[in-house]
Every structure is written in C-alpha cells, then in structure tokens.
Amino acid sequence: MKSGSVLEQVLSRGDFAVTAEMGPPKHASAKVIKQQAKLLKGWVDAVNITDNQTAIARLSSIAAGVHLYNAGVEPVIQMTCRDRNRIAMQSDLLGAYSLGMRNVLCLSGDHQKFGNHPQAKNVYDIDSVQLVNMVKTMRDEKKFQCGEEIKQQEPRYFIGAVANPFADPFEFRVLRLEKKINAGADFIQTQSIFDMERFERFMELVRYRGLDKRVHILAGVTPLKSARMAKIMQQRVAGMIVPDAIIQRMEQAKDQKAEGIAICIEQINRLKTVAGVAGVHIMAINWEEVVPEIVSKAKLK
Amino acid sequence: MIVAKPKPVEEVARLIDSCDNILIVACGGCATICLAGGEKEGEILATALCSWREKQGRTINATVTTITRQCELEFVTDIAHQVKQVEAIVSLGCGVGVQFLAEHYRDKLVYPALNTIFAGGSVQPGRWEERCGLCGECMLHLTAGICPVTRCAKNIQNGPCGGSQNGKCEINPQLPCAWHLIYEKLASLGRLDIMMAYRPPKDWSKGKSGGPRSVKREDATQR
Ligand code: SF4
Numbered sequence: 001m002k003s004g005s006v007l008e009q010v011l012s013r014g015d016f017a018v019t020a021e022m023g024p025p026k027h028a029s030a031k032v033i034k035q036q037a038k039l040l041k042g043w044v045d046a047v048n049i050t051d052n053q054t055a056i057a058r059l060s061s062i063a064a065g066v067h068l069y070n071a072g073v074e075p076v077i078q079m080t081c082r083d084r085n086r087i088a089m090q091s092d093l094l095g096a097y098s099l100g101m102r103n104v105l106c107l108s109g110d111h112q113k114f115g116n117h118p119q120a121k122n123v124y125d126i127d128s129v130q131l132v133n134m135v136k137t138m139r140d141e142k143k144f145q146c147g148e149e150i151k152q153q154e155p156r157y158f159i160g161a162v163a164n165p166f167a168d169p170f171e172f173r174v175l176r177l178e179k180k181i182n183a184g185a186d187f188i189q190t191q192s193i194f195d196m197e198r199f200e201r202f203m204e205l206v207r208y209r210g211l212d213k214r215v216h217i218l219a220g221v222t223p224l225k226s227a228r229m230a231k232i233m234q235q236r237v238a239g240m241i242v243p244d245a246i247i248q249r250m251e252q253a254k255d256q257k258a259e260g261i262a263i264c265i266e267q268i269n270r271l272k273t274v275a276g277v278a279g280v281h282i283m284a285i286n287w288e289e290v291v292p293e294i295v296s297k298a299k300l301k
Numbered sequence: 302m303i304v305a306k307p308k309p310v311e312e313v314a315r316l317i318d319s320c321d322n323i324l325i326v327a328c329g330g331c332a333t334i335c336l337a338g339g340e341k342e343g344e345i346l347a348t349a350l351c352s353w354r355e356k357q358g359r360t361i362n363a364t365v366t367t368i369t370r371q372c373e374l375e376f377v378t379d380i381a382h383q384v385k386q387v388e389a390i391v392s393l394g395c396g397v398g399v400q401f402l403a404e405h406y407r408d409k410l411v412y413p414a415l416n417t418i419f420a421g422g423s424v425q426p427g428r429w430e431e432r433c434g435l436c437g438e439c440m441l442h443l444t445a446g447i448c449p450v451t452r453c454a455k456n457i458q459n460g461p462c463g464g465s466q467n468g469k470c471e472i473n474p475q476l477p478c479a480w481h482l483i484y485e486k487l488a489s490l491g492r493l494d495i496m497m498a499y500r501p502p503k504d505w506s507k508g509k510s511g512g513p514r515s516v517k518r519e520d521a522t523q524r
Pocket residue numbers: 432433434435436437438439440441448449450451
C-alpha cells in the first residue's frame with residue numbers, strides 16, 4: 001500500500017470502485033457538507049471535493065475534506081494549479097495529510113476567465129503533470145520539489161489525475177495519460193462520458209499501450225437533470241462532448257430527471273463491460289442526492 | 302518588438318488636466334512600427350488634446366517631438382532644451398520609454414499615453430500577436446518553435462490541457478490552442494518523442510519572478 005486509503009484498498013482488491021463528487025458551498029458554513037456526507041455515506045468508496053471549481057471562490061477543498069472525514073466519508077481532495085504556487089501546494093499537501101487526507105486529485109483547473117474573479121492573476125507555476133510528480137516525489141523519495149529532504153513524516157497520498165478522452169488532439173490524449181502515469185499517477189478519473197463510442201476507442205488505445213495495467217481508471221459519468229442542462233454542457237463546457245441523440249432523448253422525455261437517471265444507469269452498466277475500467281466516478285454536481293439511487297439501481301453496492 | 306496601444310484621448314486628457322504646457326514625445330522605435338506612438342500619432346494626439354481643451358473653453362500648448370528610441374539614453378538626452386520649456390512630458394513610447402524619460406528628467410512628471418501590452422510581431426497588416434513572455438530561459442526547441450509560456454493560457458509545460466478542443470483554446474474559441482499547434486508540428490516532423498518526454502517544473506526565477514533583471518556584457522561596458 002502506498003497510502004493505505006480506503007480508495008486504494010478497494011482498487012487494489014480489484015473491486016469495482018464508486019466515487020462521487022461534491023462542490024463545497026460559497027459560504028463559511030459546513031452544514032451542507034455534513035448533510036451530503038450523511039447522504040453519501042455507505043453508497044460510495046470516496047467523494048471528490050472540487051477545488052474552487054470553474055474558478056469560483058468556495059469553501060476550501062481541504063477544509064471540506066476534513067468535514068467529510070469526520071463524518072466517516074473518505075475524501076479525495078482536488079488540487080488545481082491555477083491558484084497556488086509550488087510552495088503553497090506543498091504546504092497544503094503536508095497540512096491536509098496531517099488532517100487525515102489520503103487521496104489527492106491533481107488537475108490544471110479551469111481558467112479564471114470562467115469564474116467570478118476574471119480579473120485575478122493566475123499562478124500556473126507548475127502544471128498538472130508536474131504536480132502529480134511532485135506529490136509522488138514527496139511520498140516515494142521523501143523530498144520536496146526543490147530536492148530538499150522531508151526529515152520527518154512524509155505525506156503519503158494515493159495520487160489521482162484526470163484524463164479527458166473528449167479533448168483534442170484525440171490521439172495524444174492517451175499519450176498524455178501515459179505521461180501522467182509515468183509521472184506517478186495511481187488512479188485516473190475521466191471527464192464525464194456521453195459519447196460512449198469515443199470513450200471505447202480511447203480505452204482501446206489505452207489497452208493497446210497497456211496503460212490499464214499500470215493505473216486504475218474510473219470512468220466519469222454525470223446524470224443530466226434536464227435537456228437544458230445537456231445543451232449547456234454541449235455548447236459551453238470546455239472539453240466536453242454531448243451527442244445530439246442524448247439531447248433529443250432528454251427533450252422527448254416526459255420526466256426529464258427520471259430520464260437523466262435512466263441514461264446514467266445505462267451508461268454505468270455499459271462501462272462495467274469495458275475492459276480496463278476499474279470503477280465509475282459520478283459527478284452529480286448540485287444534484288448529489290441522486291447518487292444513492294443511481295448506485296443502487298446500477299447494482300454497484 | 303514591443304507592441305503597445307494608445308490610451309483613449311479622453312484618458313490622456315484627464316491625466317494631464319492640470320498642465321497647460323506639455324511636450325509630447327513620440328518614439329521612432331517599436332511604437333512607430335506598431336502604429337501607436339510614432340510622429341504621426343504624436344501630431345494626432347496633440348490636435349485631439351487641443352480640441353478637447355477647446356470644448357472646455359481652455360487652451361493647451363502641446364509641442365510634439367520625436368526621438369529615435371526612448372529606450373536609449375543618448376537619444377533621450379537630445380531633447381533637454383525642449384523639456385526645459387514645458388510643465389510636463391507625455392510619452393508615446395512603451396513603458397520603458399516612459400521610465401527612461403522619467404529617470405533622466407527628474408524635475409518633470411512623465412505621463413504615459415500608451416498601454417504597453419506585449420513582445421510580439423505583426424502577423425498581417427494591422428494585426429499583432431504576442432510571442433514571447435521574456436521568461437529568461439527559452440525552451441522553444443522543445444515546443445516546435447511555439448511558445449507555451451505566452452501562447453498557452455495556463456502556460457502549461459506538458460500540454461495540452463483537457464480544455465483543448467478542435468484545435469482551439471478553452472478560454473476563447475477564436476484562439477488556437479498552443480499545445481495543439483505544437484502537437485501538429487511535432488507529429489508532422491515525426492518527433493512526438495519530444496512531446497512525450499516529461500518536462501520538469503520551469504525555473505521561473507530566470508523570468509520576472511526573480512525580481513528586476515539586468516544584463517551585463519563586460520566587453521561592452523568600456524564604451
Ligand atoms: S520560452 Fe521563454 S524566451 Fe522562449 S519565446 Fe517563450 S517566453 Fe520567450
């Protein structure tokens with residue numbers, strides 16, 4: 001075991017893992033986090049907490065992680081490269097570990113242009129591949145990024161990274177995944193999958209290069225709440241592909257929420273059959289209460 | 302070259318509202334080439350400031366002079382006699398020009414009439430693009446001659462990020478994704494191996510994170 005985290009244990013056993021995602025509130029009360037912890041407890045193996053998602057200032061991912069942890073839910077703290085330099089990141093990695101955090105997901109982060117402080121100065125001191133490598137160096141070599149030794153307890157994280165099979169250039173997406181694995185990623189969570197054919201082509205290339213043997217890949221899904229939401233995702237979310245067929249299906253449904261849940265369950269059932277997929281990551285942002293229903297109907301727990 | 306853009310006339314007029322006798326200093330270097338602060342733009346600014354004042358029922362004495370390059374002391378000193386006769390200087394040079402004038406003429410305030418934007422070049426008549434972020438440690442040999450420091454919105458070293466779609470950057474559908482361009486060029490050269498190699502964190506201390514920089518050439522200090 002590298003970190004001993006619950007998620008690492010589940011994946012190492014070869015069990016099909018289920019993770020969910022939660023966006024912390026835009027205020028200083030932890031009430032809603034605790035409510036969601038109660039809701040998700042027992043249904044998922046771990047819960048990701050976004051890090052100022054879409055560049056909107058929110059309660060910190062690490063603080064939210066501690067609330068989940070205290071409520072008995074395994075957190076995956078997300079860490080983006082947008083807002084912190086290597087000094088602040090390493091400091092937060094040490095601090096979060098001391099508070100019980102064991103999983104970290106490393107990502108570039110959405111550009112601040114999309115958020116509520118577009119005038120902000122971004123950081124991007126290091127990129128997501130370099131962040132993965134920094135967390136690994138701290139864990140496996142007991143060294144800070146600068147090379148200095150960590151003299152006492154080193155932070156031992158289970159290291160996550162993201163892959164987006166729907167971004168371009170398509171062929172390079174698998175190679176970039178390989179770069180992240182080489183840099184030290186232990187598990188991967190993908191962007192929300194709607195274009196199943198493209199994802200399956202991606203996984204074919206992944207298996208061809210033997211990458212599924214080197215990393216645990218969790219396939220991302222997002223239940224659609226409405227046809228309107230599906231359209232917004234199709235048109236405005238960077239790096240996302242929502243096929244027209246899905247939008248039509250949502251539009252024609254009498255009960256759009258129920259249809260969104262049904263589509264999500266179908267997707268999970270199909271993903272279970274894709275070789276190399278080690279689990280699913282359910283991103284029901286602002287709709288977390290639907291996760292238990294999806295998990296139980298998809299017979300994941 | 303340095304690319305700059307004129308500030309709106311009203312803004313310049315407000316900056317110098319308390320001065321009635323100014324010297325507008327145009328620059329014959331980059332500012333002329335990017336059509337922002339050459340002799341012609343100097344004359345246009347002078348006329349515009351005069352008519353702005355007229356509308357307010359006031360007058361202003363605006364003289365225009367052009368120096369070869371505001372970023373070189375030997376040219377800056379040339380206009381000492383003209384500077385003596387005015388209350389303030391309005392510079393049509395880049396930020397470097399403004400500072401050189403301000404450093405040399407210590408008893409005068411120097412007002413910037415341009416916004417200095419980037420180091421770049423003209424890609425077609427009337428259009429300039431940023432190309433170099435002056436990072437102090439050029440890595441263009443690793444990126445097919447395309448600068449990720451300036452042309453990638455997240456200055457990523459191991460790109461492209463997950464927001465790159467159809468060759469465009471996530472922040473603007475008009476903007477090419479720098480890493481997509483790098484990929485295409487390296488793929489066409491059969492050199493994707495360069496892109497597969499992990500790039501370690503960049504040493505930003507060679508750039509502006511390291512504080513104000515200077516360059517010294519021993520062989521040139523004797524002049
Ligand atoms: S790598 Fe650095 S020096 Fe080279 S073009 Fe880019 S910013 Fe300029």
